[in-house]
Amino acid sequence: MACVVLALLTILPVVMGDTTGYLGDSVTLSSGANSSWILSKIEWYIFSNNTWIATYRKEPHILKTDRFWQFQGRLRLNISSGDLEIRDVRIGDALVYSVLLKDYKGEQHSVSVQLTVRERLSKPSVRKVFSMLKHSHCVMALQCSSSVKDTHLSWEPEAAFEDAFWKGNPNTNVSVVWTSYSPNRNATFTCTASNGLSKASRVVTERCQEPDMVGETRFPGIVFLMLLLGIVFGCVLTYICFRVELKVFPVPTL
Numbered sequence: 001m002a003c004v005v006l007a008l009l010t011i012l013p014v015v016m017g018d019t020t021g022y023l024g025d026s027v028t029l030s031s032g033a034n035s036s037w038i039l040s041k042i043e044w045y046i047f048s049n050n051t052w053i054a055t056y057r058k059e060p061h062i063l064k065t066d067r068f069w070q071f072q073g074r075l076r077l078n079i080s081s082g083d084l085e086i087r088d089v090r091i092g093d094a095l096v097y098s099v100l101l102k103d104y105k106g107e108q109h110s111v112s113v114q115l116t117v118r119e120r121l122s123k124p125s126v127r128k129v130f131s132m133l134k135h136s137h138c139v140m141a142l143q144c145s146s147s148v149k150d151t152h153l154s155w156e157p158e159a160a161f162e163d164a165f166w167k168g169n170p171n172t173n174v175s176v177v178w179t180s181y182s183p184n185r186n187a188t189f190t191c192t193a194s195n196g197l198s199k200a201s202r203v204v205t206e207r208c209q210e211p212d213m214v215g216e217t218r219f220p221g222i223v224f225l226m227l228l229l230g231i232v233f234g235c236v237l238t239y240i241c242f243r244v245e246l247k248v249f250p251v252p253t254l
């Protein structure tokens with residue numbers, strides 16, 4: 001009786017935790033085998049009906065990695081470590097994988113691995129919404145966006161940037177920065193996309209040149225600037241709200 005319980009205990013899968021795979025890349029699921037073991041049997045399976053996807057027997061030597069249509073031609077089983085490599089990872093591969101190992105002494109071991117599939121973060125794209133020279137000030141808005149879901153975007157100016165800037169809401173996959181800076185110099189901003197695991201940045205340098213002044217019409221510059229920024233802010237906000245509203249019910253793809 002004790003033996004049966006012990007045997008059952010050793011083959012109950014232990015969840016080994018999470019492995020992250022990236023779309024289109026390869027990922028290796030660890031069998032957790034001790035490197036001193038000599039494996040006589042390896043069985044990787046999925047679903048509650050324990051569908052085999054890759055199996056190995058030492059005697060007689062049989063290695064099968066095309067057992068399930070979903071993984072045709074994409075699996076590689078390392079018969080010494082028991083590790084399973086999945087190539088060209090797809091969204092549907094995000095499953096719980098279990099492996100049953102038998103070492104040459106006849107002991108069985110089992111672990112389960114949850115595979116999480118993510119899109120690898122790529123550099124966000126940046127678009128100049130507008131840039132103009134008004135009353136000796138460059139007024140500019142830059143929009144940063146990412147096509148990758150669940151990406152956090154943030155704007156930072158270069159360290160030496162001392163002029164005013166305003167950042168939009170970073171909780172969406174579109175983020176805008178507005179700035180008003182003095183002409184004839186570079187304004188460098190960096191948009192960073194992050195998803196908690198990795199980051200990717202894009203740097204943009206903009207510059208506006210002040211033309212030689214003809215027919216001075218000097219109004220109180222600050223009044224104009226505030227007015228202009230107010231309009232611009234309103235326009236861009238409306239634009240963004242409109243876009244966000246259109247996309248507020250995206251179909252989850254992951």
Ligand SMILES: *[C@@H]1O[C@H](CO)[C@@H](O)[C@H](O)[C@H]1NC(C)=O
Nearest residue numbers: 032033034035036037038103
């Ligand atoms: C592997 O097995 C050996 C002998 O049973 C043991 O001493 C060692 O700690 C094990 N290594 C791991 C990583 O479990």
Ligand SMILES: *[C@@H]1O[C@H](CO)[C@@H](O)[C@H](O)[C@H]1NC(C)=O
Nearest residue numbers: 046047048049050051052068
């Ligand atoms: C096991 O379940 C999966 C999905 O739940 C199904 O596609 C597969 O056909 C089942 N296999 C068997 C042998 O019933």
Ligand SMILES: *[C@@H]1O[C@H](CO)[C@@H](O)[C@H](O)[C@H]1NC(C)=O
Nearest residue numbers: 035077078079080081082083
């Ligand atoms: C199989 O795994 C072992 C141990 O992790 C490793 O040394 C070996 O290179 C692997 N073989 C292949 C073909 O990847």
Ligand SMILES: *[C@@H]1O[C@H](CO)[C@@H](O)[C@H](O)[C@H]1NC(C)=O
Nearest residue numbers: 145146147149173174247250
């Ligand atoms: C923002 O993310 C949604 C899905 O969450 C996507 O449909 C949309 O295209 C993304 N926006 C941009 C600008 O990539």
Ligand SMILES: *[C@@H]1O[C@H](CO)[C@@H](O)[C@H](O)[C@H]1NC(C)=O
Nearest residue numbers: 184185186187204205206207
């Ligand atoms: C301003 O940026 C341009 C290109 O973006 C670069 O060639 C130039 O050297 C920069 N000037 C300064 C003063 O950093």
